Amino acid sequence: MAADGTLVVAEARPAGHGRASTLQRFARRRSTIAFLMTLPLIAIIGGLVAYPAAYAMYLSTLNRRMTANIGLGNFEILLENDTFRAVIWQSCIFAIGAVVAKALIGFWLAHMLHAIPAKGQRKWRGMLLVPWVIPPALSTLGWWWMFDPSYSSINWILNIFAVPSVPWLGEPWWARISVIMVNVWYGSPFFMIMYLAALKSVPDQLYEAAAIDGATGWQGLRYVTLPMMQNIISITVLFSLIVTFANYDIVRVLTNGGPRDMTQVFASYAFQVGILSGNLPRGAAVSLFMFPVLAIFAYFILRGINRRNKEQM
Amino acid sequence: MSATAIPASYTGRKLGSLRSERRWALWVAYASLIIACIIFLAPPFYMLVTSLKSSAEISNLSGNPWLVKAPTLENYIELINNPLFRGFFWNSIIITVCVVIISMVVSVLAAFALARMKFWGSQMLATGVFLTYLVPDTLLFIPLYQIVGGLGLLNSIWGLVLIYPTLTVPFCTWIMIGYFASIPKELDEAALIDGANWMQMLTKIFIPVALPGIIAATIFAFTVSWAAFVYPTAFVTTPDQMPLTIGVVSQLIRGDTFAWGQIMAGALMAALPPVVVYAFLMDYYIAGLTAGATKG
Amino acid sequence: MAQVHLRKIVKEYEGGVQAVKGIDLDIADHEFVVLVGPSGCGKSTTLRMIAGLEEISSGEIDIGGSIVNDVPPRDRDIAMVFQNYALYPHMTVYDNMAFGLMLRKFDKTEIKRRVENAAKILDIGMLLDRKPKALSGGQRQRVAMGRAIVRDPAVFLFDEPLSNLDAKLRVQMRTEIKKVHQTVKTTTIYVTHDQIEAMTLADRVVVMNHGNIEQVGPPQELYHHPRTRFVAGFIGSPSMNFMPAKLEGNGAALTLHLPDGIRLPIPAARTARYAPHAGKDVLFGIRPEHLTETRQTEHRANVAVFEAAPEVVEPMGMETLLHFWMQGHEICARFDPAVEVSPGQRVPMAVDMDQMHLIDPQTDLVL
Numbered sequence: 001m002a003a004d005g006t007l008v009v010a011e012a013r014p015a016g017h018g019r020a021s022t023l024q025r026f027a028r029r030r031s032t033i034a035f036l037m038t039l040p041l042i043a044i045i046g047g048l049v050a051y052p053a054a055y056a057m058y059l060s061t062l063n064r065r066m067t068a069n070i071g072l073g074n075f076e077i078l079l080e081n082d083t084f085r086a087v088i089w090q091s092c093i094f095a096i097g098a099v100v101a102k103a104l105i106g107f108w109l110a111h112m113l114h115a116i117p118a119k120g121q122r123k124w125r126g127m128l129l130v131p132w133v134i135p136p137a138l139s140t141l142g143w144w145w146m147f148d149p150s151y152s153s154i155n156w157i158l159n160i161f162a163v164p165s166v167p168w169l170g171e172p173w174w175a176r177i178s179v180i181m182v183n184v185w186y187g188s189p190f191f192m193i194m195y196l197a198a199l200k201s202v203p204d205q206l207y208e209a210a211a212i213d214g215a216t217g218w219q220g221l222r223y224v225t226l227p228m229m230q231n232i233i234s235i236t237v238l239f240s241l242i243v244t245f246a247n248y249d250i251v252r253v254l255t256n257g258g259p260r261d262m263t264q265v266f267a268s269y270a271f272q273v274g275i276l277s278g279n280l281p282r283g284a285a286v287s288l289f290m291f292p293v294l295a296i297f298a299y300f301i302l303r304g305i306n307r308r309n310k311e312q313m
Numbered sequence: 314m315s316a317t318a319i320p321a322s323y324t325g326r327k328l329g330s331l332r333s334e335r336r337w338a339l340w341v342a343y344a345s346l347i348i349a350c351i352i353f354l355a356p357p358f359y360m361l362v363t364s365l366k367s368s369a370e371i372s373n374l375s376g377n378p379w380l381v382k383a384p385t386l387e388n389y390i391e392l393i394n395n396p397l398f399r400g401f402f403w404n405s406i407i408i409t410v411c412v413v414i415i416s417m418v419v420s421v422l423a424a425f426a427l428a429r430m431k432f433w434g435s436q437m438l439a440t441g442v443f444l445t446y447l448v449p450d451t452l453l454f455i456p457l458y459q460i461v462g463g464l465g466l467l468n469s470i471w472g473l474v475l476i477y478p479t480l481t482v483p484f485c486t487w488i489m490i491g492y493f494a495s496i497p498k499e500l501d502e503a504a505l506i507d508g509a510n511w512m513q514m515l516t517k518i519f520i521p522v523a524l525p526g527i528i529a530a531t532i533f534a535f536t537v538s539w540a541a542f543v544y545p546t547a548f549v550t551t552p553d554q555m556p557l558t559i560g561v562v563s564q565l566i567r568g569d570t571f572a573w574g575q576i577m578a579g580a581l582m583a584a585l586p587p588v589v590v591y592a593f594l595m596d597y598y599i600a601g602l603t604a605g606a607t608k609g
Numbered sequence: 610m611a612q613v614h615l616r617k618i619v620k621e622y623e624g625g626v627q628a629v630k631g632i633d634l635d636i637a638d639h640e641f642v643v644l645v646g647p648s649g650c651g652k653s654t655t656l657r658m659i660a661g662l663e664e665i666s667s668g669e670i671d672i673g674g675s676i677v678n679d680v681p682p683r684d685r686d687i688a689m690v691f692q693n694y695a696l697y698p699h700m701t702v703y704d705n706m707a708f709g710l711m712l713r714k715f716d717k718t719e720i721k722r723r724v725e726n727a728a729k730i731l732d733i734g735m736l737l738d739r740k741p742k743a744l745s746g747g748q749r750q751r752v753a754m755g756r757a758i759v760r761d762p763a764v765f766l767f768d769e770p771l772s773n774l775d776a777k778l779r780v781q782m783r784t785e786i787k788k789v790h791q792t793v794k795t796t797t798i799y800v801t802h803d804q805i806e807a808m809t810l811a812d813r814v815v816v817m818n819h820g821n822i823e824q825v826g827p828p829q830e831l832y833h834h835p836r837t838r839f840v841a842g843f844i845g846s847p848s849m850n851f852m853p854a855k856l857e858g859n860g861a862a863l864t865l866h867l868p869d870g871i872r873l874p875i876p877a878a879r880t881a882r883y884a885p886h887a888g889k890d891v892l893f894g895i896r897p898e899h900l901t902e903t904r905q906t907e908h909r910a911n912v913a914v915f916e917a918a919p920e921v922v923e924p925m926g927m928e929t930l931l932h933f934w935m936q937g938h939e940i941c942a943r944f945d946p947a948v949e950v951s952p953g954q955r956v957p958m959a960v961d962m963d964q965m966h967l968i969d970p971q972t973d974l975v976l
Contacts, residue, residue: 033511034430038438041423041486048479049445052456059456109349115342126595127350133591133598134357135540137558138580142360145573151371153359153378185353190602197603217338239447246449249542253562267451267543274455275547284455291452298447302440499695502662503756507709508683517708521699 060285064278074285083261084269084286091265093176095245098183102244103237105184106191113192114199125196132189140253143182144169147254172262175255179263182250187243191236198232199225235304238297245297246290266290357581364388364578371573388578398579400553401560404470405539405583408556411474412538416481417531424489425515429501439490446483450543453479458547468551476544481534488533488604492526493519529601532594536587557583611673611686611763611796612638613659618668620654620820628654630820631668641790641797645807646817646843653768655817656800660766661685673763683712688757689766693773694749696741696756703737706755720759727758730792731785747778754786758793765790767799771806783809804844808832816840838892838973841966847897847930849966850940854893856886856967865893865967867915868936876911876962883967886976892968894975897930899964900942903957911962917942918955931956 063070078084109128113121131139146153147168155165168178202225210220226233248267251257257264257272264272266286274283358379363371365384376382392398426432427439457476458467466472496519504514520527545559552564561579565572591598613636620629629651636642644652657663659670661682669676677685688709696705703724710720728734731751741749750770757765770786771779787810790797801807807814808828816823816831816839824831824840835841841849855866856875863875863883873893875883903914917940919931924946931942931950942958950956967976 030430030511031432034426034432034435037422037426037430038435040419041442041482042438044419044478044482045441045445048457048460048476049448049453052453052460053448055459056453056456059459105349108345112342112345112349115338116346122595124346124350125599126592128346128353129591129595129599130357130588131353133536133588134584135536135542135558135587137540137542137562138584139356139360141562141576141580142356145363145577146356146359148573151374151378151573156378185356189353193599193602197599242447242449246451248451248546252542252546267449270451270455271543271547275458280455280459287452287455290449294447294449294452298444301447302443305443497693497695499691499693500697502660502682503689503691503695503697504708505662505682506660506685506687506689507756507760508712513712518697522697524699 056284056288059281060288062281064281066281074282078282078285083264086261087264087266087269088289090176090263091245094180094265095241098180098187098244099237099240101180101184102187102191102240105188107195109188109192110195110199113196125193128192129189131186136186137249137253139186140182140250144254147178169255170259172259175259175263179250179254182254183244183247186250187240191240194232194236195229198229202228231304231308235301238301238304242294242297245293360577360581363573364581366574368572368574388574389582392575392579392582397552397564398560401555401557404554405556408470408473408477409535409538412477412481413531413534415478416485416534417527419478419482420485420489420530421520421527424486424493425519428490428493442483442486446487450480454543454547461548467548468554470554470556472548473545473556477538477541480541481537485530485534488530488601489523489526491604492523496522525597525600528594528597529604532590532598533601535590539587612636613764613796613798614671616669616671618655618658618670619666620651620658620663621666627820632822634815634822634825636796636798638796639794641799641810641812642815643799643801643807643811644815644817645801645804648802650817651820652800652817656766656768656798659798660687660689686763687766688760688762689768690753690757690770692769694753696749696752698741701738701740702733702752705741705752706759709756709760723759727755730758730789731755746774747782750774750782754789758789763796765795765797767797769801771801786810805846808844816843835966836975838968838975841894841968841975845896847941849894849896850900852893852935852938852940854891856883856889856891858887863887867893871915873913873960873962883976890970891976892970894966894968895960896964897941897943899961901959902944902948903959904948909961913960913962914957915960916955916957918953919950920952922950922952
């Protein structure tokens with residue numbers, strides 16, 4: 001706006017040339033300061049995110065020793081590989097299963113927190129957020145120990161109720177469920193806190209109006225709460241899908257991909273192939289398989305946020 | 314209220330059912346919360362119990378594993394006297410302090426420019442910041458491995474100090490844009506008339522007014538760089554340069570016999586700083602967590 | 610202390626929309642000038658251009674004898690009071706007032722002296738240690754004014770400073786502002802959309818509409834001698850009634866033909882002024898206070914009487930407003946509350962013809 005204003009001055013009064021250029025210099029100076037202030041940010045985004053992303057694409061077209069360009073060879077090899085196909089499958093089960101469970105548990109707990117008297121909420125919220133606060137790599141160590149085949153404290157409890165011991169990390173399906181369980185344990189508090197914030201932003205008068213209009217509690221949820229929270233629910237779910245889909249910590253600590261690569265997800269497999277086996281180009285190719293999925297989620301998040309901004313205006 | 318017009322029995326029944334409905338709902342709420350709390354707090358509790366046991370007690374299968382009979386601090390003492398573990402702690406502190414400072418300087422400057430000084434491409438850059446935040450670390454660790462290696466910073470905490478800001482800066486910038494944008498425009502106009510220049514406006518008005526946001530962003534940067542796992546796992550293999558997360562996970566586990574008591578003690582000590590920050594600054598922590606969605 | 614001159618000031622936004630269309634205005638030293646008009650009329654934009662918060666597209670602004678077009682706000686020697694006060698929330702009242710002086714590197718004792726002096730003028734001495742959060746709306750308003758006073762600037766700028774206050778406080782602060790101006794006598798430019806505020810505060814009122822100045826003048830002059838239809842309708846509350854009419858007759862005697870067959874004789878004193886428009890369609894304008902019950906006007910000359918049946922009667926206490934419709938035009942009359950009128954009842958109404966206005970419907974100028 002400022003720049004335009006000065007342009008008009010310059011055109012309208014060629015006589016006052018010196019003055020107009022002072023103003024232009026002022027506007028240009030402001031732009032320069034702003035640009036300088038954002039320069040470190042641009043350097044970080046450009047040098048450590050955009051450039052590596054482009055470099056990853058280039059890297060994925062090289063052969064193992066990075067001496068020749070083999071085009072899409074890495075991707076072809078991967079797609080023909082049974083293990084990698086299992087990885088795709090496993091990543092999807094993991095991400096969708098975990099996010100659905102986290103969203104439902106988070107929603108339920110947010111409602112329960114919202115239902116109790118306000119002065120007790122802080123205390124409960126404080127305790128329920130603890131799983132989110134502990135670095136996941138470390139809390140997963142605790143879970144690993146709880147799943148230990150011979151010392152499992154979970155099995156000990158199950159045995160009390162005469163339920164036979166579960167081979168938590170030994171069987172592929174149980175291992176998958178274990179990984180999802182730990183992720184749900186870690187991520188549900190995040191959903192809870194987001195939904196609680198959204199619930200608190202719904203004005204009480206709306207529920208009162210709905211109640212007077214004859215809505216039952218369930219109808220209030222269906223016609224007031226859910227529509228009001230729709231946007232935040234979808235943003236949270238999409239965001240969590242990205243994070244869960246790309247998760248590494250839990251699989252690395254809990255199963256390290258085992259048994260027999262049956263719990264390998266994109267991130268852990270990329271690590272296995274790229275860093276541990278030393279085939280960086282193919283590892284990069286594994287990571288890049290995540291890209292289209294993440295791009296679609298990111299697009300919808302951005303759309304949701306823009307829509308939210310418009311509503312607030 | 315025309316209560317008199319309604320038969321007494323009717324009101325009585327209606328009131329009673331309303332009250333019992335409320336009581337029932339409250340009961341369900343508390344029951345859910347108690348169950349959730351037990352499940353959510355069981356793993357850290359079990360870690361604590363294990364960390365207080367001697368190796369002999371851990372390998373004894375006869376008793377209740379959730380209880381400790383002869384609590385001992387030997388696991389903690391042993392770890393504190395272990396120079397390797399102290400090294401992990403020290404590395405984590407250096408890395409986190411550097412990353413928090415870098416992140417806050419970069420993001421506050423950028424957010425101020427983006428929120429207040431509209432310039433060519435500023436809108437695009439703001440969107441770019443948010444998209445960067447959505448890029449997960451596991452997408453980029455392989456090319457970054459090559460780049461960090463090319464700079465000769467593999468197996469060095471400085472490589473991590475260089476890379477971690479990619480995890481923290483985008484979100485910090487994003488929430489600071491939100492906080493700065495919520496400051497009324499008249500406030501900077503008043504400052505402008507009072508004679509402040511851009512730098513004074515930032516340091517004397519914006520930073521103090523947006524202090525809650527600054528604290529929230531700082532906590533975020535702190536917890537993220539303290540808990541970062543993918544990059545140190547990929548870039549650091551020499552124990553003396555490892556931060557806590559990967560150090561505890563990879564170095565305290567040796568051979569086939571795990572020193573579970575020590576591992577749990579190490580994990581708990583490593584988790585302590587973020588938990589302490591959370592305990593004292595819970596409201597800021599939560600504000601930072603929800604800011605992305607509610608402010609964005 | 611300074612004069613302010615605006616010469617052909619234009620504000621043009623992207624896409625060629627003009628918010629201010631080349632206005633001229635001369636403000637004398639010590640003068641209190643109020644810019645008033647409906648929202649979007651360009652009054653705030655004009656003020657912000659004077660403050661230096663908006664770029665000037667073309668024209669010149671002169672404060673105290675120097676052209677300030679490209680002078681940044683901090684060097685214009687102005688102080689501004691904002692609609693939402695814009696108090697720095699993290700500073701105490703004292704620091705809020707001292708901030709501008711501190712940035713200008715005044716020494717501590719001088720700052721203290723000035724802040725305490727301003728606090729005394731505004732009676733906020735006991736609030737100096739508080740944060741804005743702990744203040745009421747009226748107190749914040751005072752602090753915002755204090756921040757302007759301590760600077761001792763050439764010009765005070767007020768941007769709708771009272772619109773966030775409740776009605777009672779607004780009246781009180783209005784008096785306060787006037788008192789402060791009489792004490793410090795600084796040249797003041799004040800923007801409001803409220804014509805009552807404009808009338809009560811101003812030495813001269815500037816009525817703006819669609820980016821142009823409609824009329825400049827002392828309050829009484831605007832009330833009695835509006836120059837355009839817009840000013841006639843904007844100033845005064847309830848606003849002036851307008852009815853289409855036809856001016857009939859020859860040079861000797863003119864009559865106004867209203868709808869519903871009402872005939873009103875034009876006072877002889879105005880015949881010469883209106884004679885050139887005889888036979889033309891005009892717009893007849895009369896304020897509600899000049900359309901009253903007959904008893905009030907018994908002893909006056911040039912009173913015309915007609916009958917009408919009000920549809921809505923609004924007793925206000927000190928007066929009663931009657932609303933009736935004439936061929937789709939709502940007309941409001943102001944009666945003494947002692948006269949009892951019920952809706953639908955035909956009552957005689959006296960028109961004080963000395964107070965009427967005729968407007969040319971083509972040009973919207975008052976004849």
